[in-house]
Amino acid sequence: MPELAYLAPSSPEEAARALASAGSRPLSGGTDLLVQLRAGRVKPDVIVDLKKIAGAVGVREENGGFVIGAATSGAVLGEHAGLVRAWPGIVEGANLIGSTQVQGRASLGGNLCNGSPAADGVPALIAARATCVIVGPNGRREVPVESIVTGPGKTSLVQGEFVLEFRLPARPARASDAYLRLIPRTEMDIAVAGVGVNLVLDAGGVVTHAHVAIGAVAPTALLVASAGAALVGGKLDDARLAAMEAAVRAACKPISDKRGTAEYRTKIAGVLSRRAALIAYDRAGA
Amino acid sequence: MSETLDKPAAQATLNVVGTRPIRPDGADKVTGRATYGADYNMPGQLVGRILRSPHAHARIVSIDASRARALPGVKAVVTSADFPDLASEMHDGGEAASNLRDLSLNVMARGKVLYDGHAVAAVAAVSAAVAEEALSRIKVIYETLPHVIDVEPAMSPDAPVLHDYMFTEGLETPPTVASNIAKRHKNVRGDVDAAFAAADVIVEDRYTTQAVHQGYIEPQACVAAWAEDGRCEVWSSSQGQFMVRTYCAKILGLEISDIRVTPAEIGGGFGGKTTVYLEPIALALSRASGHPVKMVMTREDVFRATGPTSGAVMHVKLGALSDGTITAATVELKFQAGAFPGSPVGAACMTALACYDIANFTIVGWDVVTNTPKTAAYRAPGAPIAAFAVESAVDDLARKLGMDPIALREKNAVRDGTKASYGPTFQNIGYVETLAAIRDSDHYKSPLKPNQGRGVAVGFWFNIGGESTAAIHISEDGSAAVVTGNPDIGGSRASMAMMAAETLGVPVERVRPMIGDTASIGYSMLTGGSRTTFATGMAVVQAAEKVILDLRQRAAKLWEVSLDHVVWRMGQAECIDPAKPEKKPMTLAALAAQSGRTGGPISAQVTLNAQGAGPGFGVHLCDLEVDPETGHTSIVRYTAAQDVGRAIHPSYVEGQIQGGVAQGVGWALNEAYIFDRDGRMENAGFLDYRMPVASDLPMLDTIMIEVPNPRHPFGAKGVGEVPIVPPLAAVANAMRGAIGVRMSSLPLSPPAVLAALDGKGG
Numbered sequence A: 001m002p003e004l005a006y007l008a009p010s011s012p013e014e015a016a017r018a019l020a021s022a023g024s025r026p027l028s029g030g031t032d033l034l035v036q037l038r039a040g041r042v043k044p045d046v047i048v049d050l051k052k053i054a055g056a057v058g059v060r061e062e063n064g065g066f067v068i069g070a071a072t073s074g075a076v077l078g079e080h081a082g083l084v085r086a087w088p089g090i091v092e093g094a095n096l097i098g099s100t101q102v103q104g105r106a107s108l109g110g111n112l113c114n115g116s117p118a119a120d121g122v123p124a125l126i127a128a129r130a131t132c133v134i135v136g137p138n139g140r141r142e143v144p145v146e147s148i149v150t151g152p153g154k155t156s157l158v159q160g161e162f163v164l165e166f167r168l169p170a171r172p173a174r175a176s177d178a179y180l181r182l183i184p185r186t187e188m189d190i191a192v193a194g195v196g197v198n199l200v201l202d203a204g205g206v207v208t209h210a211h212v213a214i215g216a217v218a219p220t221a222l223l224v225a226s227a228g229a230a231l232v233g234g235k236l237d238d239a240r241l242a243a244m245e246a247a248v249r250a251a252c253k254p255i256s257d258k259r260g261t262a263e264y265r266t267k268i269a270g271v272l273s274r275r276a277a278l279i280a281y282d283r284a285g286a
Numbered sequence B: 001m002s003e004t005l006d007k008p009a010a011q012a013t014l015n016v017v018g019t020r021p022i023r024p025d026g027a028d029k030v031t032g033r034a035t036y037g038a039d040y041n042m043p044g045q046l047v048g049r050i051l052r053s054p055h056a057h058a059r060i061v062s063i064d065a066s067r068a069r070a071l072p073g074v075k076a077v078v079t080s081a082d083f084p085d086l087a088s089e090m091h092d093g094g095e096a097a098s099n100l101r102d103l104s105l106n107v108m109a110r111g112k113v114l115y116d117g118h119a120v121a122a123v124a125a126v127s128a129a130v131a132e133e134a135l136s137r138i139k140v141i142y143e144t145l146p147h148v149i150d151v152e153p154a155m156s157p158d159a160p161v162l163h164d165y166m167f168t169e170g171l172e173t174p175p176t177v178a179s180n181i182a183k184r185h186k187n188v189r190g191d192v193d194a195a196f197a198a199a200d201v202i203v204e205d206r207y208t209t210q211a212v213h214q215g216y217i218e219p220q221a222c223v224a225a226w227a228e229d230g231r232c233e234v235w236s237s238s239q240g241q242f243m244v245r246t247y248c249a250k251i252l253g254l255e256i257s258d259i260r261v262t263p264a265e266i267g268g269g270f271g272g273k274t275t276v277y278l279e280p281i282a283l284a285l286s287r288a289s290g291h292p293v294k295m296v297m298t299r300e301d302v303f304r305a306t307g308p309t310s311g312a313v314m315h316v317k318l319g320a321l322s323d324g325t326i327t328a329a330t331v332e333l334k335f336q337a338g339a340f341p342g343s344p345v346g347a348a349c350m351t352a353l354a355c356y357d358i359a360n361f362t363i364v365g366w367d368v369v370t371n372t373p374k375t376a377a378y379r380a381p382g383a384p385i386a387a388f389a390v391e392s393a394v395d396d397l398a399r400k401l402g403m404d405p406i407a408l409r410e411k412n413a414v415r416d417g418t419k420a421s422y423g424p425t426f427q428n429i430g431y432v433e434t435l436a437a438i439r440d441s442d443h444y445k446s447p448l449k450p451n452q453g454r455g456v457a458v459g460f461w462f463n464i465g466g467e468s469t470a471a472i473h474i475s476e477d478g479s480a481a482v483v484t485g486n487p488d489i490g491g492s493r494a495s496m497a498m499m500a501a502e503t504l505g506v507p508v509e510r511v512r513p514m515i516g517d518t519a520s521i522g523y524s525m526l527t528g529g530s531r532t533t534f535a536t537g538m539a540v541v542q543a544a545e546k547v548i549l550d551l552r553q554r555a556a557k558l559w560e561v562s563l564d565h566v567v568w569r570m571g572q573a574e575c576i577d578p579a580k581p582e583k584k585p586m587t588l589a590a591l592a593a594q595s596g597r598t599g600g601p602i603s604a605q606v607t608l609n610a611q612g613a614g615p616g617f618g619v620h621l622c623d624l625e626v627d628p629e630t631g632h633t634s635i636v637r638y639t640a641a642q643d644v645g646r647a648i649h650p651s652y653v654e655g656q657i658q659g660g661v662a663q664g665v666g667w668a669l670n671e672a673y674i675f676d677r678d679g680r681m682e683n684a685g686f687l688d689y690r691m692p693v694a695s696d697l698p699m700l701d702t703i704m705i706e707v708p709n710p711r712h713p714f715g716a717k718g719v720g721e722v723p724i725v726p727p728l729a730a731v732a733n734a735m736r737g738a739i740g741v742r743m744s745s746l747p748l749s750p751p752a753v754l755a756a757l758d759g760k761g762g
């Protein structure tokens, strides 16, 4: 019977080397990986724990923006006052994952790379226009978050590559974000739909930049450029919100499954986008 | 006769019963020390694994295990060929009878598989990895057959028939064609047609509920060891070690005396552990391999292969006079039984109208087999399903009459002396008191906010007594061990210790309650039917009384007085012989210390078949709030009142009530089995089988009404099942209030609620 090896490298380069073999898998919090391992859905022979790598865990400020280690747990994100102030939507997305126990482990890197269309941490990251720093056999590259997941359970990462960190742009004065999801219960559930909205306002409360990303309503989380565009150029009046909702619904390409019908998911995505936009607008200090 | 027993019930004050001591099993459970089924291990044990059917309905053409047997580390493979082919035989194990042949066929498929997850073969190997690999090497050739999941399609004449030997029982004319309808139940009183013709108001609807699982936290687990001399031992988590012993003996063709079953700590049962799945297979594997075999289900196994309760389609029609007197009712209940007959539709028929005094009714129930796991008991089996339909209809009737829903129920309530719809005459019931408690509660008078609705529903359960054994052994320091044969699924060890302590007059900490294995305590029916505190508790009290009599006799001997001159008070013998005023009281400890001189160890055992269990009634009040844009529902306030007879340990009675409500709310809002087109279960895990989590519920308020049951020494009635009966309808009636539309199909999931809201607008 195959043995399972565990490695815990301390540098990104060492990790990339360890991940070069075909049967290897990166481990962050393990809240997806270990469950899948136990269920026999994945059968790696090497597990490469990323949590010992400097930079993969923790939050730091750089050039006015934030850098989030990809393996940082939700609990750590929730306790970072500066990050919560600048990006409350990203933090609430990460903090919605699981329960208190899961929060001690679950990371944004794992949430993204697990490839679930319903991952709660991802839409707000996309709406934030965050990038990922990827380390691999050929060195480093930096790409937008939405370019990582290519389909359910599939990523654009090649063998040996892993996400080291997320980079968030510097935040102007009147800016904020929000993430909302719908689940039938109150926790420990998987999103039927999720929406992240990121807004920048001018001094008069006019939206100057807006980004809207949706989750659980298509094979991957999506940036809906038309929905963001619908909000730009004025305050959040009913007409703009209605136009954004329509754009969100038009972008939804959900499946009907045990978690909800396509029609229901589409409807809810619209409702959540309006509510999230209003929360982000309010938080931005309008 | 001078051997009179002191009757503690006659004591004016109780010192232990009604207090809230820390449960004796509590520390072990919260520290992880408690030994559950999966915690047992034996030297040299193997890992047992089951190969399960991927088809909902198929003929087994062949099973070839040669490649599995050839794998190093595989020590045994068993199939139905390793079990005797049993004849049809009913066995009454306690709460419900089961057919031993069906039980055996459910444990291991023979000839046909009847549901996705049905066991077809099992292996024992040196490791889990080898066992899994062995399963993948067993080649089963199936000839798939058309399948049927839902109850009404299963009843249709062109449905695929599961059992070609099954002919509907209970019809006036016995059928000549086999069908999936196992049995029809019928109960008629008065002249329904005439009563409907004379009714001022009639309501009528069709209701559906989905199959739901008990959702106990601990998956089934056992270790079985077959010794060379043919004697076997089983350690397993179940609601009855004697039930496990009987079923294993029958399924394997063994002598009862050759099997000893030790009950493990149990991590929830709710009725679902009143049967066997793993134990006979583990024994067969142990016999074949010569090693002990351990088997533990995964959660997926639990969902796919262990009993849920039925999904149902129901029709209810009620007729009333304009003053609110309900004069006529027809109730038709169609229940999914799963792969073998035995849905709880019989109990559902008996309980459907049990809260109402109605002169004319017809109740018909259908027990229907389907290509789904065989249903198992689930807390008040059948009653919540029937109550969902009947209580929804009563709510509609109240609306149509313009009557308060509690006033309507009070007007038609059963009382002492009422002949119950299912036959007997009620005595010492506390139903109207329970209705009044909700009517007079602050909750019922509180205002609602926008998008909120309030629902009332009532529920009934028989509760049972039955056969129990209890033994009490006094140690030399005067402490007591109380041994019973009933696994503790709801805090019963605490109540056993308390009743013994109360009777003996010692502090409860001096009493250690234990659960014996099948060779160490006399036969006891399984823990089910809310019987343990009532029946086994009665045996405990009687055993304590026997001990007291013995102690008095010993004191009389030491004091050289007659037995009549020794009384037992507050844990000590007192001499009341006027001729011997110098005799100081002797404590239990003092008497125990000199037991060697007075006849040897002090110990007593009582076996009984307890009669006179008091039925239970519950009245629930639910407030919920709906998000009108998403259909998401939050329970915002919930109060459950129940006649509990007498709460031995009030915290655990409240816990029973709260637990029943939590399960009922899950059943109402989100839980359901989902099958794909091929009849495979799609949500065999807690992610997509949505039981409530703690944060889904507010604090559940309880009101305990105590109308004592005179047949129990302290007045106890069963309390564990009633609380799951009303919640389905309480939630649905609150939903009706919140959205203005009657939703008659469970679950009331967000998409369903939004669809109902949208339908209303259109």
Ligand SMILES: Cc1cc2nc3c(=O)[nH]c(=O)nc-3n(C[C@H](O)[C@H](O)[C@H](O)COP(=O)(O)OP(=O)(O)OC[C@H]3O[C@@H](n4cnc5c(N)ncnc54)[C@H](O)[C@@H]3O)c2cc1C
Binding pocket: A025, A026, A027, A028, A029, A030, A031, A032, A033, A034, A035, A050, A070, A071, A096, A097, A098, A099, A102, A105, A106, A107, A108, A109, A110, A111, A112, A113, A114, A118, A119, A120, A121, A157, A161, A162, A163, A164, A188, A189, A190, A191
């Ligand atoms: C009880 C429970 C509740 C949950 N609830 C939710 C929920 O509400 N919402 C939700 O979205 N999810 C939920 N999840 C899923 C899971 O917790 C999240 O997806 C979590 O964010 C995964 O992070 P992790 O660090 O534990 O990932 P891991 O399990 O460590 O990894 C997940 C996957 O990503 C890969 N990976 C990990 N880190 C990296 C990296 N840096 N670079 C490349 N690949 C990497 C791993 O190889 C693996 O394939 C729940 C899980 C559980 C067990």
